[in-house]
Amino acid sequence: MSQETTHAHHEHPDVVGSRNRLGVILIIVADVAMALSILFVYFYLKGQNVNNMWLPAATEEVPATVPVSSMGALYIAIISGFGMLLNRYALQGAKAKNQAQLTLGAMIAFAMSVIGLVYQIQQMNSAPFTMRMGAYASCYYLIAGLNALHLALTAFISLGNWNRARLGLYKTDHWHVEIIQVWWIWMTVSAALGAFALSFT
């Protein structure tokens, strides 16, 4: 996500912008591949149900695993959605050369990513089972972990975005904000995918 300005002094910002957008999209492609294979893992193990241990039966030392409701994951997706909208609001501000709107949107978007991250971690801590309790539990933590990772990354990016907006670095060109918008969209979609998977227990 860093700006590559080695030769920007003799290149038009739009050229640099489109190049960076392509780069980010390609990296997102890789991330998509990973997210999709996580769905594959979830549904494959669910379908195989090896030794009937997808949701293990209760034994004296290990209590039975109870599937959590997928609402939690859905809330994460919704929070990300809000973040995306706010970043879009900031983008419109940048386009309209409205510094205040840009800064405000970027700030709240950052706040959203932090809220989402905290909430996701809280969910992981309050789950009624541990990772060791069978395939379902493992997969739940895998999906939650991916969300947490994405949200942490988003927090870093949107913090930088807010900071740069604050410093007025987007006066001349605002392609950073556009690219961050692309990332926010993927953030939301991936969270939604996780929620989709978890809605099947």
Added chain:
Amino acid sequence: MTTTMGRTASAGHSAKSPLIEKLNVFTAFGLGIILAVVFYVLAAKLIPEDTDAMLIHTKHDQIILLAMIGWFIGFMVGIGALIGPFRWLLGKDLSHDENMFYAGKDLGTKRYFRYTTDHKVVGIQYLVTTMIIFGVGGILAMLIRTNLGNPEGGWIHPQAYNAIVGIHGIIMIVGTIIMITGPFGNFVMPIMIGARDMAFPRLNALSFWLIVAAIPPILSSFFLGGIMTGWTAYEPLASESPAGMDGYIMFICIFAISTMVAGANITATVVRMRARGMTWNRTPIFIYGVVASVALALPAFPVFFLSQIMSAFDRAMGTTFYNPAGGGSGWLYENLFWLMGHPEVYVILLPAIGALMEMAPVFTRRPLFSFNVAVMGIAGICGLSALVWAHHMYMSGWAPLLNGPFMLTTELISIPTGMLFLVLVGTLWRGRLWLTVPMASIYALLWNFMVGGITGIYLSDVPADGALHGTMFVTAHFHYTLMGAGLTGAIASLSYWFPKMTGRMLDRRLSWVSFWMVQIGFNVAFMGMFLVGLAGQPRRVEAYNAMFNRGNMVTTAGAYVIMTGMLILLFAVVDSWRNGIKASDNPWFAKTLEWSVPTPVPLENFATLPVVTTDAYGYGKAKS
């Protein structure tokens, strides 16, 4: 090597933060080792002991993995990989002078030991690293072959033997993946398309230093009990293995990130930064090979990454993705692994064939035969290679009904592959063959890849796989494709682009000697391996029935010839690099752009960016 004559203006590095100047490979290793030790000690102290209630003990793996993560963080911080992102975060983007410093301006040889962004420096760094990796893998190969000299093995203990086999496999796979896109894709490709640098120079440096950071973990696994799984790291065996497995996991995770970064970078460069007038029809075929390769790796390696993350969790957190006792499945791992694993072999092959197709017109002095078919072939291979993974699992019993469909997709791949053969022989036909090592390498590729391809047809067939799967036949088959075709292409590329990269010619006599020793030794060795495979010797065995002894002796003998040839090549490279014959700017009289720039190549390649008006294969048109 390249000096740093850039634009003479603004040489003053006034506004630069001193931190950038301080960091280099030494600070990286220092910080990495320190953090590794710190993490190790803290983890050993803080992590609670395993209780007997736990079916899988995890403390040891947690300690080892944390130490390796510590190494990784320390190394990347120490090399300066995080400066860019944090400067972006703070809104203090790097100034032009700082970027020039990053690009290695006026740093002389120091730039080879820093986070240098100049694609030519990265290319040289990759070249040396690749040679080191092949050195390690080669040593392990010789140990394997020596141990197989007698049926009862025993020279090396089975545990060490399994570790050697596995690490030889994975480190050679990584070496062959980077052997062309790394050195030549970075050094030559941007010049070839008429660009001043890669699209994202800092990501370029990142992708290289990630590989350096990945190597210590895999080597450390020798001292952590080794890995007993072979390069495929099949589960659940990998969960049963000693802590050496953690080194493998760490190695793969870091390498996968590097591949992803490089893939995005190279693809963006080629798509967005080709010179004016370089339409897709005028883009050299080597570029297609490289882009196809990295574009294939881009979605493939994250899957591998994930499979190893899950292995790590199974080992260190007690999850049960793969452990059947907890509802896990080994078939899951196989699917994930081969979803990456089959595209990966074309990731290795395509740049090699692309490079040789690039050289064919130069050394036959006639146009590349049917450029479009070549592109179609490469595209076809890319498309199909994502649909064939399960032919590695015909015998795993995971879905017998799918064997038919996967047999179809697998055999279809022989069509685009055949197109590449057509292009090569079509270019040779009635050309004036300029007999150089690259020219001879084209013939070597035709033979080796033909053998590899036809044996592949047997293996793609389910009933035949019932007899051949898991035997030495498979081992010989993929050595013919990866080494006989891939590595041959890489060595040809080395002698072809050596003049541009080093300013000197690769010693002709020595490289011929090495060429013949490697090719003859290779064919002797792996023909012998085909025979024992057909006769029923399993792969990856430390001892075997006496009936296979003769074939194994042949293979071992061949292996020693290869070793000699490779060592001669090593000397030729080192010697020619230091005091070989000075090369002209265009010793092969080729028409691609990289030969139009002076040697050594100036910092930003082109004083003025070129404009392309025709493809690079206009040979043989002189008299018409």
Added chain:
Amino acid sequence: MNRRIVGAFATVVLGAGLIAGIGTYVSAAKADTTILDATPAGTLETPQGTLKHYTMDLSIYPDSFFKTSSPHPDWVSYGPSTNFRVPAHSAITFTMKQYDSGEPITNDFFARVAGTMNGTININGKDVTKVDANTIGHTFTVRGLSNGKSNVFINVPMPMVPEDKMSENEGEYINPTIVKFTIITGDAGEYVWNCEFPCGDGTLARFGGPMSSQGFMSGHFIVTDN
């Protein structure tokens, strides 16, 4: 020209030397390099006539503290060595002191005796052909490659020592299960043995750790001529 030939030659020599050095190091780096030889004990009447007789005494400890330098002192292990050398075409009588506790075995095929003289083993003085699959401590299972001469299969299950009898005074275990059995060796060759009772606690399928590492619960079983 001259210099190049010399240089190339030197590189080859150095490279080969390096490989040889590493190879020697690796082949020497074994956790258990010792080999235990059978001790002669006259002759023995066997179903196959009178054969030279040898004896071999082994112990199985719940840990490997007895080893001077063990990377994992807490791992279960055979002792005093894990590599045995016995002469071909002769009768070998093993006396095994099994000091470890046990559990039901995962695959009760290995609770059956196979490959010993008369198909029996002697446990604490009683001859038996199979033992209770729920009280196995370890097994001693020898096999070779499947080609004619060396297709050998010997399986000797060893009952556990009940936890309460496993009392220990200053590192000395007492009350072992004593298992005696005689095997008749075939042709010379290199065979292997390992324990088929999963005793690698805390590893997957309990077959990692000592079960999958050299020098603990597996080793070489070398049959030599004369």
Added chain:
Amino acid sequence: MSQTQTQDKAPWWKRKDVKETAILWVILSVLLGGIAGEVIARSMGAPASETMANTIRMMKVFTWVSAPVAGLVGAIALKSLLQKRHYGDTPPAESDHEIANSPKAAAVWIVTSGLLCLFALVFGMIVMQEDAKSLQAPNAIHVNVTGQQWLWNFDYPDNAGVRSHDLYLPVDRPVIFNVSAKDVKHSFWIVQMGVKVDANPGYITQTAVTPNKIGVFDVRCAELCGLLHAYMQSQVHVVSQADYDAWIKSQGGRA
């Protein structure tokens, strides 16, 4: 092959070098097909089941089918090598023609390879069906195969309690193997019968074969399974039905 067409008047197939290439093509194809086919048949040894016989026959056919392709590539490459060579530090004169492509040649090439693929596929499918027959055979006997690090053991469910380390089978009777593993992945492989299926922990996989030859054959593990993988081998004793029943009795089963 039409990529040899050039500007001059004579039809391309009349040209001298084309004719020589054609001859070379025939010679190479015969050599490759003959030698490779022979080597394969010899190294794979005498089959002990129809499955293995089919496999060997099929591999020979594939060899003969792909030999002409390899032969053609070889012929063109060799002919070009024999025609105009150049040594030295400076490039040769430009080649005397400039054919940059030949749609006809490409089309012929692609269609041909497509047809060969189709042939290989159909042929393989047919053999697959043949091999699958034993799996449906009504008179088949069942054997439960268990892989455990690092040994095989065999149960004969038709005679409860009969178990063995070496596999005993009656000749000319279909056998269905139900294969599983105790710990990690193994691969159950009867070498001379050309059947193989992985033994997966947590799953039961099936394969079947009809041994048609009395003798002693090999079972090997074909999937790296850890420390002593190399030694994970057993023998298969294929005996007459009478001997088989006798053996079952001797093991305490009622045949």
